Amino acid sequence: MTLPGVPRSYLDVLATETGDDFSGSILQPAGGIVVYMLRPGIQNRVLALSSTSVGYFGWSPIGASARDRIQGVFGYGVPSTTADIPTSGVASFSLYGYAAARPAGVNSDPIFYQFLGSAEFDLSLRAVRGSFATGNLTGYPSRGSLAERFEFSQASFKSDGTFTGTLTVPGMTGAGEYEGSFTGPGAGELMLRWKAPYRDPATGRTDMIYGVLVGKKN
Numbered sequence: 638m639t640l641p642g643v644p645r646s647y648l649d650v651l652a653t654e655t656g657d658d659f660s661g662s663i664l665q666p667a668g669g670i671v672v673y674m675l676r677p678g679i680q681n682r683v684l685a686l687s688s689t690s691v692g693y694f695g696w697s698p699i700g701a702s703a704r705d706r707i708q709g710v711f712g713y714g715v716p717s718t719t720a721d722i723p724t725s726g727v728a729s730f731s732l733y734g735y736a737a738a739r740p741a742g743v744n745s746d747p748i749f750y751q752f753l754g755s756a757e758f759d760l761s762l763r764a765v766r767g768s769f770a771t772g773n774l775t776g777y778p779s780r781g782s783l784a785e786r787f788e789f790s791q792a793s794f795k796s797d798g799t800f801t802g803t804l805t806v807p808g809m810t811g812a813g814e815y816e817g818s819f820t821g822p823g824a825g826e827l828m829l830r831w832k833a834p835y836r837d838p839a840t841g842r843t844d845m846i847y848g849v850l851v852g853k854k855n
Contacts (some may be wrong), residue, residue: 645746652705658683658777671695675733677852683774684733684853688821689714689828691851693735693749708747710735712828712849714820721824722798729855730827732756732769734778736848745831750850751780756789765792765802769850783846785835787813798824804833810841817850 653671659678661673669828672691679685695708712734732754738779740748754769773782785806802812813833820826835846 650693652761657681676733684731684737686714686821686826686853688852689826689851691734691828691849693737708737708749708750710737710847710849712851713831714818714826714828714851715799717819717821717824719797721822723760723824724796727759727761728824729755729757729767731855732767732850732853734769734848735849736846738835738837738844738846739763745813747812749780749844750848751777752850754787754850756852758792760794763794765789765800783835783838785809785833787831787833788814800829804831806833806835809834809836825854840852 645727654758657677657678658676659673660676661671662804671693672694675681675683675686675690677688677690679687681683690711691710691712693708693710734754736750736752737747738750750771751774753772753774754767756765756767756769758765766789768786770786771783785808788805788807790803790805791811792800794800798819800821801816804815806813811834813831815829815831817827817829820828828849830847830849832845832847834843836842837844
């Protein structure tokens with residue numbers, strides 16, 4: 638990750654945001670660049686990942702208005718090797734991730750949402766089943782709630798472990814989409830990014846929300 642215009646040494650660990658499950662850092666002199674992510678490792682009680690992680694960032698220059706603040710979400714990982722990609726069978730994954738959306742027409746910070754879900758990959762039928770929605774984790778604060786549930790629909794798999802597909806949102810017109818990759822040894826983890834329509838709870842308007850998910854095979 639490149640820090641705009643400043644050395645990496647300016648990045649300070651946030652003691653209040655660091656533990657077995659999450660880690661957070663802030664770049665103090667530039668007005669506040671915050672990076673917050675799921676800590677990899679078998680000790681993580683949220684999702685014990687070893688080859689993948691997910692997080693969000695925010696950049697608020699000194700004196701910036703809410704509309705000028707930059708915030709977003711990201712996922713990263715080590716793609717599985719082609720030899721590790723199964724071509725048949727069924728595998729279920731637990732999912733965790735974030736999305737960010739700025740209330741339409743509102744001069745405010747983007748809102749971060751936290752997502753929990755599950756997905757079942759049937760490589761014999763070339764299909765994905767499952768869904769994800771906003772949810773709370775015990776001991777961690779809510780990051781906003783949405784009424785929508787996002788369901789995996791059509792899927793297409795490639796031999797290199799990447800996949801694409803569509804998302805349906807019950808009660809909403811139009812479909813979303815996702816793309817991802819299996820990660821780690823034995824294709825035991827995954828990462829994906831997605832976008833889909835949702836109803837902005839601040840305005841009631843239909844808009845698009847953008848997010849990332851990581852997963853671990855059950």
